[in-house]
Amino acid sequence: VPEHCIRKIRENLKKFECECPLASVVFIAHNEESRLLSCLWSLSENITQYPVEIIGVNNHSTDRTAEVLSSTGIKWFYEEKKGPGYARTCGLNHARGKYHLCIDADTMYPPYYIQTMIDKLSKPGVSGVTGLWSFIPDKGHSWLGIRIYEFLRNIHLRFLFVRRPELCVRGMVFGFKTELGRKIGFKTNIIRGEDGAMALGLKQYGKIKFVTNVKARVVTSNGTLNTDGSLLNSL
Numbered sequence: 001v002p003e004h005c006i007r008k009i010r011e012n013l014k015k016f017e018c019e020c021p022l023a024s025v026v027f028i029a030h031n032e033e034s035r036l037l038s039c040l041w042s043l044s045e046n047i048t049q050y051p052v053e054i055i056g057v058n059n060h061s062t063d064r065t066a067e068v069l070s071s072t073g074i075k076w077f078y079e080e081k082k083g084p085g086y087a088r089t090c091g092l093n094h095a096r097g098k099y100h101l102c103i104d105a106d107t108m109y110p111p112y113y114i115q116t117m118i119d120k121l122s123k124p125g126v127s128g129v130t131g132l133w134s135f136i137p138d139k140g141h142s143w144l145g146i147r148i149y150e151f152l153r154n155i156h157l158r159f160l161f162v163r164r165p166e167l168c169v170r171g172m173v174f175g176f177k178t179e180l181g182r183k184i185g186f187k188t189n190i191i192r193g194e195d196g197a198m199a200l201g202l203k204q205y206g207k208i209k210f211v212t213n214v215k216a217r218v219v220t221s222n223g224t225l226n227t228d229g230s231l232l233n234s235l
Contacts, residue, residue: 001037009037010073012044013054021053023118024095024178028057028087028171029105033064035221040072042108048115055094056105059087065105084171084195085188092181100181102195104172106221107133116216117175120209127180127206128199130165131173131216132157141225149231158210165208171195173211173218180205 016025025043029036043054056076058065069076079090088102099121101114120129134150137143157168174195184201186194199208228234 006071009041009044013072013074016052016054018051021097022050023052023099024097025052025054025101025103025114026091026095027103027105028059029065030059031061031063031065032105033068035106036068038108039105045111046114047111050118052114057087057091085186088186088194095178098178100178101175102171107172108219110215112215116213120211121175125206126209127202128176128208129211130169131211133173133218133220135222135225136219138222145231149235152235161210166196166199169195169199172220176202
């Protein structure tokens with residue numbers, strides 16, 4: 001990546017340095033040297049009226065993730081125990097904001113993502129929020145195939161959300177009130193699902209809101225699609 005791009009990201013991120021943040025935007029990264037700057041670039045260009053801090057967690061990376069983080073000047077912490085539960089717990093322990101937004105380092109966020117999520121999260125009676133995500137077409141996944149898949153998936157999620165919102169939550173588009181999150185805590189004894197488990201615990205304190213506004217629609221890597229093998233298997 002050209003140095004002037006890294007310098008621009010570093011300069012943009014400085015606007016999120018504040019002593020009393022209302023919200024903490026916390027990303028976790030495990031071996032994400034090739035995608036991390038895209039995530040930070042998107043976050044650095046977010047527009048919000050709220051005082052916000054952006055912090056990161058390097059989750060036992062063995063590549064150049066630490067070097068990339070240091071080049072941006074962002075505040076980050078190292079979590080030796082590998083796993084999203086441990087990484088998100090580390091971030092939660094260091095967060096200073098009243099509201100907590102979970103971010104994944106392989107995901108890009110639209111310009112008003114932070115503003116839109118906090119607007120919903122700050123409503124009375126709301127304990128958590130979650131949103132939708134899209135994938136980038138590639139050689140193995142056509143644009144049309146992905147659009148059809150996402151259309152059907154979103155219909156399924158809307159019906160599922162009525163009674164089981166915790167099953168619709170994904171950590172890359174998840175936010176909650178920090179105080180409540182610390183009462184529940186992230187599970188570390190499971191490989192995946194720490195986000196849904198947190199959402200399940202949050203239900204006792206208030207509603208989980210489904211944010212379907214396009215301003216909160218993120219774009220993420222095709223890791224899960226590739227693991228499934230095909231769009232049909234994913235569906």
